[in-house]
Amino acid sequence: MxxxxxxxxxxxxxxxxxxxxxxxxxxxxxxxxxxxxxxxxxxxxxxxxxxxxxxxxxxxxxxxxxxxxxxxxxxxxxxxxxxxxxxxxxxxxxxxxxxxxxxxxxxxxxxxxxxxxxxxxxxxxxxxxxxxxxxxxxxxxxxxxxxxxxxxxxxxxxxxxxxxxxxxxxxxxxxxxxxxxxxxxxxxxxxxxxxxxxxxxxxxxxxxxxxxxxxxxxxxxxxxxxxxxxxxxxxxxxxxxxxxxxxxxxxxxxxxxxxxxxxxxGGKSPVIVMADADMDAAVEGILGAIYENAGQICSAGSRLVVERSVHAQLVDRLARRAGALRIGHGLRRPQLGPLNSAAHLDKVAGYVDAARQRGLTISAGGERTVDPDGGAGWFFQPTIIDTVSADDPVVQEEIFGPVLSVQVVDDEEEAVAIANGTNFGLVAGIYTRDFGRAHRMAREIEAGQVYINEYFAGGIEVPFGGSKQSGxxxxxxxxxxxxxxxxxxxxxxxx
CATH class of the missing domain: 3.40.605.10 (Aldehyde Dehydrogenase; Chain A, domain 1)
Structure with a gap:
C-alpha cells in the first residue's frame, strides 16, 4: 500500500x-x-x-x-x-x-x-x-x-x-x-x-x-x-x-x-560557532541539530556556543528561521512535529517557564501550541533562550525538546571550556574555516563524537557513544x- x-x-x-x-x-x-x-x-x-x-x-x-x-x-x-x-x-x-x-x-x-x-x-x-x-x-x-x-x-x-x-x-x-x-x-x-x-x-x-x-x-x-x-x-x-x-x-x-x-x-551537546565560520552552513546545521525530531534526540545540539562578535547576527537569523518553521502532525510532513507525550510536554514547558521567571531572554518561541490543522496534539514552539550563564539549568540539564540555549564566548579557549562545562559528553559540533583550529578543538572537547562543519555527519560506519554521564x-x-x-x-x- x-x-x-x-x-x-x-x-x-x-x-x-x-x-x-x-x-x-x-x-x-x-x-x-x-x-x-x-x-x-x-x-x-x-x-x-x-x-x-x-x-x-x-x-x-x-x-x-x-x-x-x-x-x-x-x-x-x-x-x-x-x-x-x-x-x-x-x-x-x-x-x-x-x-x-x-x-x-x-x-x-x-x-x-x-x-x-x-x-x-x-x-x-x-x-x-x-x-x-x-x-x-x-x-x-x-x-x-x-x-x-x-x-x-x-x-x-x-x-x-x-x-x-x-x-x-x-x-x-x-x-x-x-x-x-x-x-x-x-x-x-x-x-x-x-x-x-x-x-x-x-x-x-x-x-x-x-x-x-x-x-x-x-x-x-x-x-x-x-x-x-x-x-x-x-x-x-x-x-x-x-x-x-x-x-x-x-x-x-x-x-x-x-x-x-x-x-x-543523555546529552547536552554544544554547537560551537567561531567568528570565521560559514554562517549559512552554521545556521542550517544548528536548526537541524536542535529542531529535528522536535529536539528529542540524545545527540541534539541543544547548546549554541558562539563567539561574541557574531552572536547577535547569528541569534537573529536563527530566531527568524525558528519562528517560520511549519508545525503540524507528523503525517502531514511538517518541519516540526509534536513532543511524544503529555508528560514530556509538561517537562519541556516547565524548563522554559522557569527560565522566563528567572529573567532569561526568550528570543524565539517559548510556548505550548497545537497542530494548526487538527487543533490538538502535544506541541511546543521552536525556542531559543539567549545569553545563558554556564550554571543555569537550561545549560546543565537535558531538556530533550526544541529548546536551544545560547552561550557567548570570546575565544577558542573559552569555547572549549564552555563546551566541556556539563556532566555530559555525547557529541559536539564545530563551525570554523580554520582547519587547524577545528582539529585542536576536536582534540580537547570531551565527547564521543565531534562533527566539523556539518552536524550529524557520518553514518552507520561511525562508532557512536559518549563519555562522562552520557554513558x-x-x-x-x-x-x-x-x-x-x-x-x-x-x-x-x-x-
Whole structure:
C-alpha cells in the first residue's frame, strides 16, 4: 500500500489495519500472560489509536527461554548464513518502507520525511552488519615453535535491548543487527510509548529467515517488563538507550549477574560557532541539530556556543528561521512535529517557564501550541533562550525538546571550556574555516563524537557513544560487534 493510501486510511479511520498487538516470542505473535494491554498514542492528535500487550515477568521468562534454546544453533551458524538473513531483511525492509515509515511517524510523532529517512537508515544498518557477519575473526599469538596459540571471538549469548521512544526503529536496528551478526540471540523491550516498529521488525526478520527464538520482543512498561529483563540471570549483555537515572538502575541490575552493559544516555551537546565560520552552513546545521525530531534526540545540539562578535547576527537569523518553521502532525510532513507525550510536554514547558521567571531572554518561541490543522496534539514552539550563564539549568540539564540555549564566548579557549562545562559528553559540533583550529578543538572537547562543519555527519560506519554521564561503550561501526563477542584463547603445546 502506498504512503498516501496509508495516511488516508489513518485520517479516515483513526487507526491502521494489521498493527501488531502481541509480544513476538519464538517466531510468533502471542498475547500477554496476564491478558492485559496498554494503549499507544498519536502525539500529533493526543489520542490513542491502538493497544498492545502489557508484559510482565512471565512474558520475559518465556522470551529469554526461547532465546536460550535458539542460541544453541544460531551461535554456531556460519557467519555468511547469518549475514544472508540480515541482507534479505534489508531488502524486505526497503520493500515495506512505506508502511514502516507511516507507523513510525504515527507512533512517535516525528515528521513523516524523518521517519522515511529512519527506515532507509535501518535498512542500511542491516546491510552493513550483514557484510560484517563473516568477518569476525580472532588472532594468533607468537609463542615460539613449541606452541600454537590463537583466539576465537564467540557470541556472548542472550542479549537484552532496551529501546527508547525517540528513535524506536533506528535504535532497534542498530543494536539488533550487530548482535545477530555476531551470533547472539536477542530479547528486546521497546518503550511503551512506541512499541510498534520493533514488533514489525522482529516479524520481518523472521520472514527473512531468522530462526524462531533468535529475536524476541516483549512489550510493556519499564517497571513490569524492562526491569525483569535486564535483571534476568540468563542475560549476558544489556544494550540500553535512555536517561541517566534509568541507565544507572540498569547497570546495577546487570551487575547482580555480572552481565556486560553498553549505555547510551543523555546529552547536552554544544554547537560551537567561531567568528570565521560559514554562517549559512552554521545556521542550517544548528536548526537541524536542535529542531529535528522536535529536539528529542540524545545527540541534539541543544547548546549554541558562539563567539561574541557574531552572536547577535547569528541569534537573529536563527530566531527568524525558528519562528517560520511549519508545525503540524507528523503525517502531514511538517518541519516540526509534536513532543511524544503529555508528560514530556509538561517537562519541556516547565524548563522554559522557569527560565522566563528567572529573567532569561526568550528570543524565539517559548510556548505550548497545537497542530494548526487538527487543533490538538502535544506541541511546543521552536525556542531559543539567549545569553545563558554556564550554571543555569537550561545549560546543565537535558531538556530533550526544541529548546536551544545560547552561550557567548570570546575565544577558542573559552569555547572549549564552555563546551566541556556539563556532566555530559555525547557529541559536539564545530563551525570554523580554520582547519587547524577545528582539529585542536576536536582534540580537547570531551565527547564521543565531534562533527566539523556539518552536524550529524557520518553514518552507520561511525562508532557512536559518549563519555562522562552520557554513558560508555559504542554502537554503530565495527566497534559495536565487540559488545556482542567474548574472546576465548586456546594454547596448545606441539613441541
Amino acid at each position: 502506498s504512503t498516501d493510501s496509508l495516511v488516508s486510511e489513518y485520517f479516515s479511520t483513526g487507526t491502521l489495519a494489521g498493527l501488531p498487538s502481541g509480544h513476538f516470542i519464538d517466531g510468533a505473535f502471542v498475547t500477554a500472560s496476564g491478558g492485559r494491554t496498554i494503549e499507544t498514542f498519536d502525539p500529533g492528535a493526543a489520542r490513542a489509536f491502538h493497544a498492545f500487550a502489557a508484559g510482565d515477568c512471565a512474558d520475559v521468562d518465556r522470551a529469554v527461554a526461547a532465546a536460550r534454546t535458539a542460541q544453541k544453533t544460531w551461535g554456531r551458524t556460519r557467519g555468511n548464513l547469518r549475514g544472508a538473513v540480515l541482507m534479505r531483511a534489508a531488502a524486505l525492509l526497503r520493500a515495506e518502507a512505506q508502511r514502516f515509515a507511516v507507523v513510525e511517524s504515527l507512533d512517535s510523532g516525528k515528521a513523516l520525511q524523518e521517519a522515511e529517512g529512519d527506515v532507509q537508515g535501518a535498512a542500511r544498518c542491516l546491510e552493513y552488519y550483514a557484510g560484517a557477519a563473516d568477518k569476525i575473526e580472532g588472532s594468533s599469538f607468537p609463542l615460539g615453535t613449541d606452541y600454537v596459540g590463537f583466539s576465537v571471538d564467540e557470541p556472548v549469548g542472550v542479549t537484552a535491548h532496551i529501546i527508547p521512544w525517540n528513535y524506536p526503529l533506528s535504535t532497534a536496528a542498530r543494536s539488533f543487527a550487530p548482535a545477530l551478526a555476531a551470533g547472539c540471540t536477542v530479547v528486546a523491550k521497546p518503550a511503551e510509548q512506541t512499541p510498534l516498529t520493533a514488533l514489525m521488525l522482529a516479524d520481518l526478520l523472521f520472514r527473512a529467515g531468522l530462526p524462531a527464538g533468535v529475536l524476541n520482543v516483549v512489550t510493556g512498561t519499564g517497571a513490569e517488563a524492562g526491569g525483569p529483563l535486564v535483571a534476568h540471570p540468563d542475560i549476558r549483555h544489556v544494550t540500553f538507550t535512555g536517561s541517566v537515572q534509568t541507565g544507572v538502575r540498569v547497570m546495577q541490575a546487570a551487575a547482580a549477574h555480572v552481565a556486560s552493559v553498553v549505555l547510551e544516555l 560508555f561503550g559504542r554502537e554503530k561501526g565495527l566497534q559495536a560487534l565487540k559488545s556482542y563477542t567474548r574472546i576465548k584463547s586456546v594454547t596448545a603445546r606441539i613441541g
